[in-house]
Amino acid sequence: MNFDYAKDSKEQRPYEHYLAAYKELDPIEISERTGFPYDEETQMFTVHLMGSTYLVSFPDYEIHHVEDRVGIYPLDEAMNAKILIIRFMAERHMTLSTGKFITYHEVPWGEVYFRQFQGRCLMRFAFSYGNKLEQFQKVMEHLGAEKSTEGDCSYTLKFMDNLFVKFILWEGDDEFPPSSQILFSDNFAACFAAEDLAVVGDISINMMKALEKTLN
Missing domain, CATH: 3.30.310 (TATA-Binding Protein)
Known part of the structure; x- marks a missing residue:
């Protein structure tokens, strides 16, 4: 499926900025902060997005989906999805909802x-x-x-x-x-x-x- 994939600086520059920050971090710290499981042997994070599972490498941020019944995998190719997740991994942390x-x-x-x-x-x-x-x-x-x-x-x-x-x-x-x-x-x-x-x-x-x- 062809998602919009940025070829200009509007998204490419932010992506490169967050990628550089991501590469400098400790993957164990990322895992503790975000809740994304990290496998030290494979150097892969497990990320779930809209019903699908993705394996995300560290430090290169290469993304591979796990085949499932959903059949559409935006994190593979949509630049806005890639930026959202890498920004979360580089800067943010997971908290729990109150249910509201x-x-x-x-x-x-x-x-x-x-x-x-x-x-x-x-x-x-x-x-x-x-x-x-x-x-x-x-x-x-x-x-x-x-x-x-x-x-x-x-x-x-x-x-x-x-x-x-x-x-x-x-x-x-x-x-x-x-x-x-x-x-x-x-x-x-x-x-x-x-x-x-x-x-x-x-x-x-x-x-x-x-x-x-x-x-x-």
Whole structure:
């Protein structure tokens, strides 16, 4: 599956920056901070992303997926996914959720970046699936997401271990356009910056659309 892969400095330069930082770190410290298991013999981290398992090498950051029923592997080739994970490994740490979900507005600096998140994620999600609820349901169940009760159709997706995203749709009709909400488990606010959460939404929707093509 062909995901958008950056060939310009907009994403290549940040990637190179985080790769240089990653190579200087202690892999055991990374594992303790992020919760990603590390095998000292193979020099590989195990990373779970949207239902699939990836083996990530240290210090080269080479990524290989483990074949599974999902069949689409964004961390292999999508530059925004590669940057998100290596930035997390280089700078951030895992914390546990209280079980609550929060809106983008509730994330620190979420108000500043909300317009970008609205167009990039909320509107795109609503107009992609607001009138295709059955297709959305098929994609989410293929990903192993858990059905929720909000809206006309909603699912909670395990994005990474201990990090969950809830996708909610309200169907459009002749009078009103479709609408959506995307909620994040409250530990996202500690694990990622606000601009990263827009990338989480973007990666997730790209995954949905890629899967939609294979499931039709």
